[in-house]
Amino acid sequence: MKHTFLKKYFYYIVSLFGFVFLFSALLLREINIGDYHEKNDEIILTITQNWPSKTAFQVEDKITKPWEMILKSVTGYSELKSVSDFGNVKLFLKKNPTIEKQELLRLIRNVYLLNQNQFPNEVHFPRFVYENQNDAFVILLKRKSEIKLTSLEELKQKIIKSNYADKLVYQPKFESEIQLEMREDFLLEVSRPSLSEIYHSIRSYFDVISFDINEEKFYFRDYPEKYLEWEKVILPFRKIGFVPLKRMADVSLKKVHINRNTRVNGESFESILIQTNTVFKQLLLQMYLKNLLEEHDDWEIVFTSHEDLVCHIKEFLFFYLLIDFFILIYIGAIRKFWLEATCMVLCFLLHVIVLFFFLSLAQFPIGNSGIALLFFLKICSPFIPCERCLIVKKQIYSLILFLCICLYYHWIPLSIMVILFIFINGVLIYPLFYKLPFILINQTNRKINLNQNLKLPLIHRILFAESKSNSRYSVILSGILMMISMIISFKDVMAPFPIFTNIGSIQLARLEFPTYASESEMNRITKQVEETILDHKLTNLLVVTQKNFRSDFYIKLSEFTNINQFNSLPTEIGYFHFVNGKNEKQMNVLRFTNQNSEKMESSMKKILPWLKSQKEIEEVVLGFQPSSEGIEFHTNPTSRVQMGLDIDPTIKESSFILNPSVVGKMYLNEALIDVKLKVKQIFSKEEYSKQPVSDGNGNFIFGSAIRESNVIQNFARIYHKETEPSMEVFVKGNDVDWEKIENGLKFILKDDTTLFVERSITNTGDLQFRLLFLVLFISILVYRQKHTKEFISFLITILMVWKLQSVMFARDYLQFTIVIFSFLFLRLKFPKGFIRILYTNVFFLGFLTLTYIHPWNGGVYLFESMFLVFLFGFIYLKLNDRFLKIKTS
16 A cells, blocks of 8 residues: 555644644643433523512412513523422523523523512512533542541642632531520510510621720621620610620520431431542542542541442553553564554554544543443554555445434434544544554555464364354254344334443432422432432442432442332432433323412312222322411401501511521631521410510510411412412322323313313433434445345344343443444454454453453443453354355355
């Protein structure tokens, strides 16, 4: 082969790749490592607005409905949900992909400002937040001892300054708070201030600006340095003068349990949760922390996410260096081909750096599948004939056109582009780099034959021995077996499924909740699921972190755990699923609507027994909070005027009695803690309406004297979807006849004002793909009219190995893709006879064995991939031989 082009533009090519190499070295820290997660991008904008001390009905009427009205004039969102809660409302808007996030935010802010007069004056300004659902790379640190030997702030500052951490969250084992517990005897004395006066006096005490006459300076009043110094605070009152806080309240420092703390195997502890945005940064941070924690030896690393991927990277680096060692020793030292050995080592390294450069430009991460394909190319690198590449222009044009169509319609995952990048680099870039040094010294004809020298004749005879049986019976039997295997496997090729279904040793699972679930319910269900997993010993390590409307479970599976055991967890209204796994069990959500919430709840009580009576339904769970009994007060205006009161003071006083109120903050033990005002009084529901309260003028009023009370059914949360008041029921079951269920619901509600609106299915948002389109894509590259029988062998091999992968290992779309591309690489670069020799040489079989005995504690992804490549080639070559015998017969 002539190298006219390479010789003519040699220095231009060297300069170009030299620039790429230097630029890639500068971007080394920004390498994006991790599997590309194919997911429906559902960006949720959350609008939160507070209206303190108002009921859910008041919030719905005065805030939620005006919001729903003004949002009708805004375009850019596809779905609107809202939850009216006590004292606040939350609206959830699903953003359309056609509009930018900041543009939607600007439109909503503007329309709110134009219609601000429709909202009550006391409401706070709304807060706008986009929910981030991206998977975080997490490292969890734990304090080993109760005695604090080193400074927490110093440790946090060093981690932040390392520039590896994107987010750091400190979580104490217990949260401290200072409680100012009011004395009942003081409150009941004559001419004492009301609770509202005490509250405002404490709040304003530290806001005072004082003037020092001696220094002639103004200064702010400082908070106490120790919590017991709160007793020395002297509060001013309008009628009774100055009173020390010690006379009014008992000051104490209390530890409060944190429900949303990170837990490991069910136990809470003082911890630091560190998040990064890439695996590479996590790996660098982990190395940095190992050195840092030698100084801060009262802390230790208890968990790192994505351990499997990190272990695979370590395995790849280990085998990469081992292969280079073999090349330098065997080819360089023993065979005396030092120039070839040096070129093989350096050129493949340059090829990898250039590959990372192109992937970083395209913003594609390299994950398990990419690492496995790189490992295969590294094994083949000493044997690659650089002159050979069987492909024609027509194939390239057809391939690009079909690929664009498949990517546009989501028939093929976008993550296949990473594998294509690596494949093209292996076919074109590495041979180019390898040839450049020989062109420079004008020795392009130098060749080294390693295949024959490393071949194991015994293994070759065992694997590829020619069968002596050419009878018609054996030919017919082989044909029948191939047809049966094709029919069995074809169904799986047509079925859609997520690209990530390989269950490794550590998995990320999520327990997701509907937006109307209360925090206490989410905490209870999360704890319930966590305890069930631990009681059944499904995991060796379980790390639970709680976020808004979801809980993340990092699970290190036990050796004999069946993944289907997680389908029977008591999730109630939650939806438990693995992020990178196939989720067999899904929940169906039945939604009902009625403008009257009480009537809608009454209708639900009629429906639930009927749903539970259906045999195919396993579980029925309420997706809403049932109403609870409450007390409604009505002030008598005549009595209030007779007593000389402008407003009813009992309502405000009662709220202070029932709820602890935050009156300030204090920096204590390297943390900012709350100071709360509490009342040491306990009332039953019957006595609550009769309790005496101060009117602020030194008098006591019994609530029953100026107000009337009656019992009502109170809704803690009111849920709207698309402006309709809604209630949902979660139904779990297999093989349910949903047409029959929906018709039954409509029949039950035919004379009711409540309407059955829709049935939806909870899902992970993962896109699903059919292997069929990948097979068609590969067929364009492989098919040649002269070699139809080889093409048929290739298709049959795909079907058989696809089925064998699901039987022997876990089904994985990307892993199977690299298996096909690995063998395709051999087809394009090697003659058919050389493939047989490569499969039986000591180098290839040796590294296949080493991946099985791998030195790290990670998964067996590399071994599975290499074994499937070997199996694919073996079946293909055997089928080829069989077709040749059929033709001969």
